[in-house]
Amino acid sequence: xxxxxxxxxxxxxxxxxxxxxxxxxxxxxxxxxxxxxxxxxxxxxxxxxxxxxxxxxxxxxxxxxxxxxxxxxxxxxxxxxxxxxxxxxxxxxxxxxxxxxxxxxxxxxxxxxxxxxxxxxxxxxxxxxxxxxxxxxxxxxxxxxxxxxxxxxxxxxxxxxxx
Numbered sequence: 629x630x631x632x633x634x635x636x637x638x639x640x641x642x643x644x645x646x647x648x649x650x651x652x653x654x655x656x657x658x659x660x661x662x663x664x665x666x667x668x669x670x671x672x673x674x675x676x677x678x679x680x681x682x683x684x685x686x687x688x689x690x691x692x693x694x695x696x697x698x699x700x701x702x703x704x705x706x707x708x709x710x711x712x713x714x715x716x717x718x719x720x721x722x723x724x725x726x727x728x729x730x731x732x733x734x735x736x737x738x739x740x741x742x743x744x745x746x747x748x749x750x751x752x753x754x755x756x757x758x759x760x761x762x763x764x765x766x767x768x769x770x771x772x773x774x775x776x777x778x779x780x781x782x783x784x785x786x787x788x789x790x791x
Contacts, residue, residue: 699729707733707755708782708789714762715778718771726774727766734759737788755781755788 699705699713714729737756742749758781765773782789 699725699732701729701732705732706789707736710736711759711778711782711789715775715782718766718775718778721771723766723771727763730759730763730766730778753788755784755786 699710699717701709701713705713710729710733714726714733717723717729718726734756737753737759738751758777762774762777762781765771765777
């Protein structure tokens with residue numbers, strides 16, 4: 629075998645060995661929150677928690693917000709369905725699921741068509757402001773206050789609640 633072929637073979641083996649060693653160290657770390665090669669949006673994203681967190685500076689203890697369980701609503705759920713799901717989840721002590729439903733309701737309202745010159749302007753929708761208020765209440769660990777705000781929205785007959 630020629631010297632250049634030997635060097636190429638040795639280099640390939642060394643690279644393969646180092647790659648295997650790095651993979652083995654990551655896989656054997658014992659920490660399930662570390663998922664090398666995780667593709668966002670596919671499978672669970674860690675850390676998981678049923679509790680709301682990282683909503684306000686007062687409840688932020690980590691730069692990584694935990695992933696809450698998704699609300700139990702259809703993919704095409706209306707704002708009203710999402711708000712009702714949020715209220716039920718919060719009442720059941722599932723603040724993370726409630727916050728997720730509130731975020732989804734807010735996103736549904738904010739996904740709107742606007743004139744290009746107004747695209748950078750924040751929404752002045754009062755329901756969006758109320759949803760933010762409910763999320764702030766959750767961030768302050770005030771489940772009763774969050775539920776009251778959600779109930780105010782639901783009883784308002786706002787156009788955003790129409791299916």
